[in-house]
Amino acid sequence: MALAMTDQSWAVHAACSDTDPDALFVRGAAQRQVRQMCFSCPVRIECLADALDSGMTFGVWGGLTERERRALMRRYPNERNWYLRLTEGQDPVATDLRNGRIPRMTNR
Ligand code: SF4
Secondary structure, X not given: OOOOOOOOHHXXXXXXXXXXXXXXXXXXXXXXXXHHHHOOOOOHHHHHHHHHHOOOOOOOEOOEOHXXXXXXXXXXXXXXXXXXHHHXXXXXXXXXXXXXXXXXXXXX
16 A cells, blocks of 8 residues: 655755745746746656645645645545555546646636
């Protein structure tokens, strides 16, 4: 059985490690720039799982805005291991996220 991700060592590989942290907490069109960085980040899935596990309310994490993450959490209200879902889930949402696509359901 896979365990929830608690190790934060992935963070040293973050594409945003040299970025002003405030840059992640932008709104509107500026979020697109952050998203671009996230979608080229080698630890995007780990980052997104961590943001979902911890209920991160603000900012762009793992390439998703807070609104998009809220949509994911509404869709899977009982999820307790986002890393497992994102890395091994076979549903279209997990597959989209693994392949660097924003799932359609997050637009609602
Ligand atoms: S996915 Fe984005 S916010 Fe997360 S570590 Fe990578 S660059 Fe930073």
